[in-house]
Amino acid sequence: MVSDQSVASRLDWIAVDWGTSALRAWAIGADGAVLDEARSGDGMGSLDREGYEPALLRLIGAWLPAKPARPIQVIVCGMAGARQGWREAPYRSVPCAPVGGDQLEPVATTETRISVSIVPGLSQAGPPDVMRGEETQLAGLAAKLGPATATVCMPGTHSKWVSLDRGKVTGFTTFMTGEAFALFAERSVLRHSVDAADTDGDAFGSAVAETVDRPERLTSALFGIRAGSLLEGASAATARSRLSGLLIGAELAAVRPQWDGRNVHIVGASALAASYAAALEQLGGKPVIEDAEELTLAGLAAARSSIA
């Protein structure tokens, strides 16, 4: 990375991923290279509407030229566009391309050196479903794959399974897998049993197999983690991996036709992406782990190019 002054002299635009718990920004040069990056904990969850511009400027202020020839474009994806966010960017309905530049939502700012636009999320009418942020990664993936059909698995707090067809999102399904893991691991009776940093690959694999075949047993198998630790002294690492495997297996049971014998592009944080890949490989799927940050940046660039 380079000095702030050097960033300011070479800055072309700024990419921003504004999540529920974190804010990330990248300074991008005219050649598309990342000049610098920054992050803070100013996610949507900790901000009111008036807090967004100051939070952004704390992060990117040092990058801005004193007097730019024209305002620096700031392209934002994620929860900043939610109803409780900076400015609501209404959902676009699938089937549609993951991002459509003419529908970026402009946000007025006090700072005149920037011009902020928010990428809208996507919605699906039947069954009802929504995403915010993932559409940008999907745009990056669509640009990379070209006019192919693809299945995309996006693990996270609310994991998504997405069908891409010739550059359009044709449908998607959200699972509460990640949030359920956090709730059971930290807030339920299981918290006594799963307090570990280590993992147990065998326990993970057999738990995946259990719920992918018998998903109806999920909530009894979850209690079995507690009983196993009381009666058999199962280790916390085993219990934690079992919790993860049971939840991921139940998710995979619901989307079997989408991965059975097929390529699945996995877009998510690296440890979680590796868990999903291990589960899919064990079941005969063909996981392809993608670089989530690279796709986010490519997607924001695609969104920007349509309004540049």
Added chain:
Amino acid sequence: MVSDQSVASRLDWIAVDWGTSALRAWAIGADGAVLDEARSGDGMGSLDREGYEPALLRLIGAWLPAKPARPIQVIVCGMAGARQGWREAPYRSVPCAPVGGDQLEPVATTETRISVSIVPGLSQAGPPDVMRGEETQLAGLAAKLGPATATVCMPGTHSKWVSLDRGKVTGFTTFMTGEAFALFAERSVLRHSVDAADTDGDAFGSAVAETVDRPERLTSALFGIRAGSLLEGASAATARSRLSGLLIGAELAAVRPQWDGRNVHIVGASALAASYAAALEQLGGKPVIEDAEELTLAGLAAARSSIA
């Protein structure tokens, strides 16, 4: 109910149900009648080991005669017998009768006017499972039904499905349905959508049908509650009933052979028991709602009779 002095003169023994969040006690006369009852919030969750005897005496102290001919028996079921409780009462392994008096766990007390015994819970080796408290209600039910075979559904924080065969518990399965409901309703992204006191019977029924047939869709259907409230403005009462129905339906999917066309004895708090009964009736099961408090008292009496 009668005055404390009159209770003391007629008191034969004291029944206690000591749960995670609550403590209940009943003063029982020589004819088996309830002379008085009392409750407090001194559950296992808020007590350390030294806190149990004082918490009990705060509740029952006024009932005790000044100088009883012999110590008053106090028979306790529930979490007081857990490892983190007053004194651990080791699990008894199924198959076995729900309570076996010779295995009540005596607890030494500073107060000499009482003689405390704890009813042990039950464990199952394969698959590993445990219960504490429900075994006492099962003893009450077994006494009522006689030497029959029966399926028992015990909804609650950790709901249980139990097979009774000629007075013995032959197996059981625990589901985290109630705890999952509380976690999703109060701690997840769904909390914004389900904040209601009202219920919607139609939404409950269709949600039950959904997961009883397709249990693998549980965690995506849960997120659908949030999406439905964002996109379709579904009411909080509808969303809350849907959350309950999806979780209960997924539980019922796992135990279908136990209720399909059969009598199911339901033992639980009245509103929750009614929800399970409605779900089972809709599916062609034959629910029989039992009086949970009556069964607890009958079970504690059965436990006591074997050491009296």
